[in-house]
Amino acid sequence: MGIEIEDKFDVPRDYALPDLNDLATDVIGPKSYQLVALYYDTPDLRLAARGVTLRRRRGGDDAGWHLKLPKAKGVRQEIAVPLTRTTRAVPPELAELVRAYTRGAELEVVAELDTRRSVTVLREGETRLLELADDNVKAIDRREGGRVLRWREVEAELIDENQRTLLAKVGKRLRKSGAEPSEAASKLAKLLRPAPPPLARCEPGSAGEVVLAYLASQVDALLSQDPRVRRAEDDAVHQMRVACRRLRSALKAFKTVVTGTEQVQDELRRLGDVLGEARDLEVIRARFGERLAGLPPELIVGPVQERLGADLLARERDAYERIKDTLSGERYYTLLNDLDALLAGPTLGKAAPMPAKERLAAIAADNWSRVTKAYDRARTVEDPERRETAMHDVRKAAKRARYTAEALSPTLGKDMVKLAGRAEDIQEVLGAHQDGVVAQETLIEEAERARRAGEDTFTYGLLVGIERDLAARAHDDFPEVWAETVKAVEKLL
The missing domain is CATH 1.20.1440 (de novo design (two linked rop proteins))
Structure with missing residues (x-):
């Protein structure tokens, strides 16, 4: 698993990369690769609509299955598993991580990208700082029609995430030489042009516009934490629980703006309760560990550390299993569908146009x-x-x-x-x-x-x-x- 921080640029077919030798001690390359990738999604592009990418790629030095999840603008979390022989089935561990988006729909190949890549690496000594990928792309829409697109683009990706200033300098150099920041978040988005999740339109500057935009941001936050909770990543349960609470609180507070949300509120409360059980055990176990660490050894009598550590941890793991069961259930998918429907077609109250x-x-x-x-x-x-x-x-x-x-x-x-x-x-x-x-x-x-x-x-x-x-x-x-x-x-x- 890693964090991908990159800037993407569209360039003409005859574009010449600028000189970057003054930005690092060593500029290594270019080195060429041929990359062939199959992209998987539901037929209605539920992953692409949320900025999620799932692919199987051959070629290069990172062949394998890659799942990319959005974290912020220009920043994605990448989860990789080794290449499998079959192209028919997505590895179960990756299919599990996108269930909040697929909600029971089948994953299938929706696109194929054949990329001739030329890679230049900026280094300081033996430390790789930034990778510049110059890509000539042939992209095939594998759905009906088989539409083909060809283009060239340049990606500047940080290897050392502390070098954001370097990324900005490289981006400035590329723009000066004729590169244009890409409007598409990914190659797949450039090919398929997925429609974002629908959001009802309200009068600009109205209460309805502000409230719906906030609700949409919290639905995004909830969805973004789902894969992290399934992987039991640090603080993920807490952040997903906070998103539930913020959504529920907003629906209560703004009930004169968006009305008729009582059932959604009840389901958010239920989900928050399931998440809260594990979170509360996690917090209290850490609390007791801190208390015991502050006591002189002679005041710790009997197997108290085991009871307040291992025993609570076992209960916490049981609570995590209940979370996984909840996140894999139809009731959870119904809640997510209801949230999408709420954003797309809310029942607006009298305060919405104010x-x-x-x-x-x-x-x-x-x-x-x-x-x-x-x-x-x-x-x-x-x-x-x-x-x-x-x-x-x-x-x-x-x-x-x-x-x-x-x-x-x-x-x-x-x-x-x-x-x-x-x-x-x-x-x-x-x-x-x-x-x-x-x-x-x-x-x-x-x-x-x-x-x-x-x-x-x-x-x-x-x-x-x-x-x-x-x-x-x-x-x-x-x-x-x-x-x-x-x-x-x-x-x-």
């Missing part, structure tokens, strides 16, 4: 008001257990206010950035308290298991005391943070 700045600022203020009302209610609750629940509601309201403000910051500017930061302050203090309470509950459960097994529970009690102290400190800090936040938000709203 000017964005006017209407959305009011929505941001309303969402902050929900936070203050939740805290007012919590302060009237005397029962400690019910008060914990009420304060958790304050935290949830603060999170929604934060997500709403973040969604609106590109349109409404720095005041929304500041509001999001203030809401996050509330969320973090209450979160620290809640995390301490949950940690205590988990420790007490594990201590009971240890006691039944005849183990010494001294260390569990010590850890409970530490977590209780941290939760109490967060509880005591909250009134001051609240007072500062309310004062600051009054100036913003």
Whole structure:
């Protein structure tokens, strides 16, 4: 697996590469290759529409199967597996990673590219910095008609991702010599010209336009994390869960802009709960590991490290299996289809045609008001257990206010950035308290298991005391943070 950072340029057939010798210690090449690649997609090009490329390539020094997933403009994650003999079936491990896009549809060959490539490498000593590929391409659309295109292009790809300045210098040199930045994200896109996922059109500058654009960005975020979750990559579950929460929060907050989304919200909540189980175990296992690492060895009595490490890890792995089952189910695919349908043909509410700045600022203020009302209610609750629940509601309201403000910051500017930061302050203090309470509950459960097994529970009690102290400190800090936040938000709203 690697990260591909490149700039692509269209050039005429008689184009001459500029001199690059002054940009690196050594300029090696050119070296020529013949590359033949088959590209796989669904008949309606679901991968290409999302900027995903899946190919089987022969020739060159990286022959094999390659899956390229978009991460940012000009940046893609590449996953490679060795070349197989058959061209009929995509390797199962790669087919699994694109299921959020295919959703049960069959993968087939949609294009064939025959490329005569000339490669020049820029180096500093033995370190390869950048590769320049000069490609003469013959591309065949393998669907009906068999359309053929021929063109020449140049790709400048970083080998050392810390050399972005070098990439910019090479790009400038190429443009000066007549190269034009390519409008197509890939060779496949240039051939097939896939239509992007449909997005309903709203009046420019309207609340509907802003909200739909934000929802589309979060659907993209959700989809982009799906392959990473399937590979159990670091932080992927957390990021996918955040995308679920942001989508659900936006659908709630902007219900007067986009209406009738209750079922989608329920399914997003369900998906978030499945992701949350593994994420919460991951976080609490790391938390206990940090706590134990800070204790003197003589205070760690019995197999506490195994119970709070290996046992929780086993539960976390079980939770990951439930995630994989969920991501492979028809209910999940139905949710993704419903999200696509929502973006393509939403039911717009009365606020959708209103000017964005006017209407959305009011929505941001309303969402902050929900936070203050939740805290007012919590302060009237005397029962400690019910008060914990009420304060958790304050935290949830603060999170929604934060997500709403973040969604609106590109349109409404720095005041929304500041509001999001203030809401996050509330969320973090209450979160620290809640995390301490949950940690205590988990420790007490594990201590009971240890006691039944005849183990010494001294260390569990010590850890409970530490977590209780941290939760109490967060509880005591909250009134001051609240007072500062309310004062600051009054100036913003």
